[in-house]
Amino acid sequence: MSAIAKSPWVVHFNCSSCNGCDIEFLACLTPFYDVERLGILHVGNPKHADVLVVTGSVNHRTARVLKNVYDMIPSPKVVVAMGVCSSSGGIFAEGYNVLGGIDKVIPVDVFVPGCPARPEAMLDGILKAAAILDRKAREGTGVATVSAAKPVINLVPLAADAAPAPAAP
Amino acid sequence: MQTTATSAFPTRNTVIPFGPQHPVLPEPLQLRLVLEDERVVEALPAIGYCHRGLEKIAEKKDFIQNVYLVERICGICSFMHSLTYCQGIEELMKVDVPSRAKHLRVVWAELHRMHSHLLFLGLVSDAFGFENLFMQLWRVREHILEIMEKTAGARIMLSVCSIGGVRRDLDDGQMAEVLRVLDRVEHELEEILPTLMNDYSVRQRLCGVGLLSPDKAHDLGAVGPTARASGIPMDHRQTGYAAYGDLGGVTPVTETAGDCYARIMIRVRELHQSAEFVRKAIQKIPAGPIAVPVKGNPDGEVLVRMEQPRGELIFYIKGNGTRNLERFRARTPTFANLPALLHMLPGCQLADVPVIILSIDPCISCTER
Ligand code: SF4
Numbered sequence: 001m002s003a004i005a006k007s008p009w010v011v012h013f014n015c016s017s018c019n020g021c022d023i024e025f026l027a028c029l030t031p032f033y034d035v036e037r038l039g040i041l042h043v044g045n046p047k048h049a050d051v052l053v054v055t056g057s058v059n060h061r062t063a064r065v066l067k068n069v070y071d072m073i074p075s076p077k078v079v080v081a082m083g084v085c086s087s088s089g090g091i092f093a094e095g096y097n098v099l100g101g102i103d104k105v106i107p108v109d110v111f112v113p114g115c116p117a118r119p120e121a122m123l124d125g126i127l128k129a130a131a132i133l134d135r136k137a138r139e140g141t142g143v144a145t146v147s148a149a150k151p152v153i154n155l156v157p158l159a160a161d162a163a164p165a166p167a168a169p
Numbered sequence: 170m171q172t173t174a175t176s177a178f179p180t181r182n183t184v185i186p187f188g189p190q191h192p193v194l195p196e197p198l199q200l201r202l203v204l205e206d207e208r209v210v211e212a213l214p215a216i217g218y219c220h221r222g223l224e225k226i227a228e229k230k231d232f233i234q235n236v237y238l239v240e241r242i243c244g245i246c247s248f249m250h251s252l253t254y255c256q257g258i259e260e261l262m263k264v265d266v267p268s269r270a271k272h273l274r275v276v277w278a279e280l281h282r283m284h285s286h287l288l289f290l291g292l293v294s295d296a297f298g299f300e301n302l303f304m305q306l307w308r309v310r311e312h313i314l315e316i317m318e319k320t321a322g323a324r325i326m327l328s329v330c331s332i333g334g335v336r337r338d339l340d341d342g343q344m345a346e347v348l349r350v351l352d353r354v355e356h357e358l359e360e361i362l363p364t365l366m367n368d369y370s371v372r373q374r375l376c377g378v379g380l381l382s383p384d385k386a387h388d389l390g391a392v393g394p395t396a397r398a399s400g401i402p403m404d405h406r407q408t409g410y411a412a413y414g415d416l417g418g419v420t421p422v423t424e425t426a427g428d429c430y431a432r433i434m435i436r437v438r439e440l441h442q443s444a445e446f447v448r449k450a451i452q453k454i455p456a457g458p459i460a461v462p463v464k465g466n467p468d469g470e471v472l473v474r475m476e477q478p479r480g481e482l483i484f485y486i487k488g489n490g491t492r493n494l495e496r497f498r499a500r501t502p503t504f505a506n507l508p509a510l511l512h513m514l515p516g517c518q519l520a521d522v523p524v525i526i527l528s529i530d531p532c533i534s535c536t537e538r
Pocket of ligand 1: 017018019020021022055056057082083084085086090091114115116117241244
């Protein structure tokens with residue numbers, strides 16, 4: 001196992017979720033579940049991360065941000081979709097501005113079901129992602145950018161989005 | 170970077186984006202902060218990242234399915250949303266909810282308030298850089314989630330409130346367990362909270378930061394703990410919905426300072442108030458059925474208000490005698506508190522921005538639905 005898979009760094013992005021999955025993901029960090037004992041570190045900057053954890057379905061406004069966050073993560077990288085919203089759109093799939101699951105915008109490696117997904121399931125998902133990360137690192141795959149990997153659906157640039165960079169300052 | 174000439178010496182204002190992906194915010198809120206050196210001159214919100222068109226989906230679904238939908242307005246106070254929605258529909262359909270169900274609703278609502286306040290206190294500690302406190306407060310919060318799972322079957326989305334009552338009953342053993350957990354939580358908080366309340370560095374970060382005067386709080390329509398921290402005694406539990414009327418009424422917890430510290434103190438004191446409510450509700454719970462059957466479809470319009478952990482929640486529900494609602498509208502507390510937040514930010518230091526934003530306990534999922 002390569003070093004990267006022993007200590008994957010995770011960044012969390014809330015696409016447009018109801019918060020249920022987010023607080024369960026945060027609960028994973030706290031003493032009861034404690035992902036850090038498995039070597040997993042939660043970071044705030046996508047440029048430091050190996051694993052992208054996304055909660056919530058993607059809508060027209062977050063599609064661009066999600067794509068940017070994904071592109072900012074250095075390769076090799078893996079994506080975990082937490083909860084049914086990010087897997088398929090879930091209960092919000094029929095919303096008029098909801099595109100559906102995040103796999104509409106970026107490639108996804110692990111889908112974690114549940115509404116909200118239980119912390120145990122999330123831990124399992126991240127560990128599965130770490131194994132995929134290890135494989136990608138050894139095979140040298142997973143370096144493709146999102147634009148090459150997926151035909152991105154019609155991301156209309158919003159005037160308000162054009163000016164600042166969307167990631168953390 | 171843009172240059173403005175406000176005085177004889179041109180100052181250079183910087184605009185930095187805060188969010189939508191930001192370490193202190195679990196949610197995608199974006200604020201454009203206009204800075205002069207390290208001082209914030211203006212804060213411009215850019216919202217809409219969390220919009221899911223929930224009000225429109227509510228019109229497509231059956232009014233009974235909507236109970237599950239409205240829970241997903243926000244995961245942190247999911248039970249409060251389903252309770253408000255059920256109360257609205259019950260008012261429209263003139264359903265008389267059994268007293269036992271009302272008491273059980275109070276038990277779950279107050280447990281939810283406790284978990285939400287602990288979550289908030291943890292996040293705000295993380296925002297001013299006290300990660301240890303964050304971990305400890307969330308450790309205590311797990312006890313409450315655990316008891317919710319034992320009584321309602323889920324940690325976050327309880328789905329236990331239904332039109333006409335509740336879906337699960339508590340037996341004596343479960344009630345004793347709830348009381349035991351409350352004692353344990355309060356005992357553990359006794360050890361942790363003094364650090365939050367009295368620590369020198371914590372007070373340095375919180376006292377006098379993000380001031381909101383009572384007049385401004387009133388004018389800007391602040392609600393909930395944000396208003397109460399500025400000395401406005403406003404708490405919708407005073408109207409006595411569910412079983413609050415039978416439990417001896419509610420005295421709002423207020424503070425006078427109107428700064429971040431006061432807003433945190435409100436939550437600390439409300440934790441004990443909520444625990445008292447759960448105890449009282451369990452003590453006074455009457456025997457009887459937990460739900461009544463509901464027939465027919467809602468017709469007419471209704472406005473329901475209730476107190477969420479973050480403040481006053483308003484639902485407007487309009488039915489037209491069919492299975493589907495004609496209109497559903499939600500006004501959530503963070504939406505009401507945003508003008509107050511934008512008033513607090515100008516003049517503060519950039520380093521205080523995360524603390525001030527978190528001190529109103531923003532819930533963007535609610536706000537943008
Ligand atoms: S899967 Fe469920 S809990 Fe998670 S964000 Fe979606 S609606 Fe909320």
